[in-house]
Amino acid sequence: MILEMSYDITGGDFAAAGEAATKIKRALKQIGVDAQTTRRAAIIAYEAEMNIIIHAYRGTLQARVSPEGIEILAEDEGPGIPDIELAMQEGYSTAPEKIREMGFGAGMGLPNMKKFSDEFHITSEVGKGTRVRAVVSSSTALIMNGSEV
Amino acid sequence: MRCMKLRDVAGRLGLKAVAGDGGGTGDDALDREVSGGYVSDLLSDVMAHACEGAIWVTTQAHQNIVAVAVLTGLAGVIIAGGVKPGDETLKKAQEEGIPLFVSDLPSFEVVGRLYTLGLRGGARPCQGA
Numbered sequence: 001m002i003l004e005m006s007y008d009i010t011g012g013d014f015a016a017a018g019e020a021a022t023k024i025k026r027a028l029k030q031i032g033v034d035a036q037t038t039r040r041a042a043i044i045a046y047e048a049e050m051n052i053i054i055h056a057y058r059g060t061l062q063a064r065v066s067p068e069g070i071e072i073l074a075e076d077e078g079p080g081i082p083d084i085e086l087a088m089q090e091g092y093s094t095a096p097e098k099i100r101e102m103g104f105g106a107g108m109g110l111p112n113m114k115k116f117s118d119e120f121h122i123t124s125e126v127g128k129g130t131r132v133r134a135v136v137s138s139s140t141a142l143i144m145n146g147s148e149v
Numbered sequence: 150m151r152c153m154k155l156r157d158v159a160g161r162l163g164l165k166a167v168a169g170d171g172g173g174t175g176d177d178a179l180d181r182e183v184s185g186g187y188v189s190d191l192l193s194d195v196m197a198h199a200c201e202g203a204i205w206v207t208t209q210a211h212q213n214i215v216a217v218a219v220l221t222g223l224a225g226v227i228i229a230g231g232v233k234p235g236d237e238t239l240k241k242a243q244e245e246g247i248p249l250f251v252s253d254l255p256s257f258e259v260v261g262r263l264y265t266l267g268l269r270g271g272a273r274p275c276q277g278a
Contacts, residue, residue: 015237018216022245025220035201042220043196050192103209108193115197 003031003065009052011078014102017053021046024063024072031065037136040116041070044134047109048074054095054104055079056129069118069137076131081124088114088122152182153266155224155248158204162262164227164250167234169242178248181224186268188260192217199223204268206259210234215241215249225249229256 005027007020025042033041045063052059056078064071081087087094088110095105110132114120117134124130156179159166170179184202189195190209199205201222207214208230215238218226225248228234234242234249242249252259 014211014213017213018220022216022219039201039222046196046216046220047193102211102213103190103192103207104213106191106193108191108197112193112197 001064001066003027004062005064006060006062007049009049009056009059009061009076011053011055011057011059011076013053017050018046020061021049024061027063028065028070033065033070037070037138040136041072043116044072044113044136047113048072048132048134050104051109051130051132052076052078054099059129067138069135072117072132072134072136074132075129077129080126080128081122081130082126084122084124152184153268155179155181155183155204158183158263158266158268159225159248159250161266162227162250162252162259164252166225166248167251168239169225169246169248178225178246181248183224183268185270186260186263187223187270188256196221204263206256206263208232208256210238212237212241214238215245215247218247219245223247227252227259229254229259 005024021042024045028038028041049061056076059076062073086092090111091107093105093107099105113134118137119135121133183204185200187199187203188206190207195205195217199221202224204225205223206227206229210228210232214226227250229252231253
C-alpha cells in the first residue's frame with residue numbers, strides 16, 4: 001500500500017461537499033499518479049461523496065493506492081437502495097427537487113462511477129446503508145495514456 | 150486553435166473576475182491557458198465531460214461549483230444569466246484559486262461569444278504558447 005486515506009462524510013452537509021474528493025485528488029497528484037487516472041479516481045470519489053451527502057445520514061469515503069491501482073470505497077448508513085438495477089440506470093434519481101435545482105440528482109452519479117472504473121461493486125440493504133467499491137487499475141491507466149498521445 | 154489566456158478571454162468578453170484571481174499572490178490564475186469550453190448546469194455532467202483547462206458556463210452559483218471546477222481542473226467559471234454568487238461561493242473560489250466571472254448575458258450568448266474567440270468544446274489540448 002502506497003497511500004491510504006479515509007474521510008468521514010455527513011449527510012446533508014452541502015457546505016463541505018467535494019472536500020474529501022478534492023483531498024484525494026490532490027494526494028494522487030502529489031504522489032505522481034498520471035492525470036487521466038487521477039481524473040477518473042476524482043470523478044468516482046466525488047460522485048460517491050455526493051451520494052452520501054444527498055442520500056445518507058453519514059458515511060466514510062476511503063481511497064487506497066497500491067501499485068495495482070486506486071481503490072475507492074464508500075460506505076454509508078442510510079436508507080439503502082431497494083432496486084440497484086434501477087438506480088444504475090442513467091437518468092434515474094430519487095433526489096428531492098431542491099437538490100436537483102442545484103444541479104445534483106441528474107441520475108448520473110452511479111453510472112458515472114461505473115463508467116470511469118475498471119471494477120465496480122455495489123451492495124445495499126434497505127434501512128441500513130450502501131457500500132460501493134470501485135477500482136481504477138494502473139494497467140488501464142497506462143493504456144489510456146498511450147492512446148491519448 | 151490558438152491558445153488564449155484566461156485573462157484575454159475575460160477581457161474580450163468584458164468580464165471581470167469576482168473571485169479567485171489570485172489576489173496578487175503571485176500564482177495568477179488569470180494566466181492559465183483556456184483549452185476550450187463547456188456549458189451545463191448539471192454538476193455530474195461537467196465532471197464527466199468537461200476537459201481540463203476548459204472554461205465552464207453555468208447558471209449555478211452555489212458553492213459546490215467550486216469543488217466541481219477544482220476536481221475537473223477547469224480554468225475558470227462564468228456564471229451567466231445575471232445570477233449572482235453568494236458570499237460562500239466567492240469565499241470558496243478565493244480559497245481554491247478558481248477564477249469566477251459573472252455575466253448578465255444568458256448562457257447561450259456567453260457561449261456564442263466564446264466560440265467566436267476560437268474556443269471549442271471537446272478535447273483540445275493547448276499547443277504551443
